Amino acid sequence: MIKVEKDPKLSDIRTVDALEIVQTSNKPKPTYLSKILIALLSYGGVPNEFLLDMVENALGDANSVFSRKRAALRVLVNHGEKDGLTAARMILSGIPLDETYLQNRLSILMNDEKKSLKGGRIHIPDSYYLMRAADPTGILKSDEVCIILWQGRD
DSSP states (O other): OOSSOOOGGGTTSOOOSOOEEEEEOSOOSOEEEOHHHHHHHHHTTOOHHHHHHHHHHHHHHHHTTTTOHHHHHHHHHHTGGGTHHHHHHHHHTTOOTTOHHHHHHHHHHHHHHHHHHHTTOEEESSOOOEEEEEOTTOOSOTTOOOOOOSTTTO
16 A cells, blocks of 8 residues: 655655654653564564663663662553542652552552563553654655664764
């Protein structure tokens, strides 16, 4: 399926080698890798150390939610759809981590995080869905997407 037709009027115009992002989605709900995606990424050449680091970071956050505010906030924001944002606001307001309601929420979310990791689901931070992209150069085929990281952050 071809979503963007090449404009014949632009074929003689010299273009910059770039991918123009026309639109991205709003920040989606938390996104996770599944066991199958992890296996495909590993088979496709993604270093296993990278995937293991993601698991270790998530597990480290889950294990230290009661002692480190940053870890608690990361777990709460990752699971914001489960009333995590209220607890995150409490922490940001200066309520200590040993407050009863906060301890209860953190305990529930920590257990959810561990179950999720046990089931092979790894949280992917800062993810977006690519909605549309234009290719004025005409280099990409209909099933191709080019992503260029600018300074490793954009």
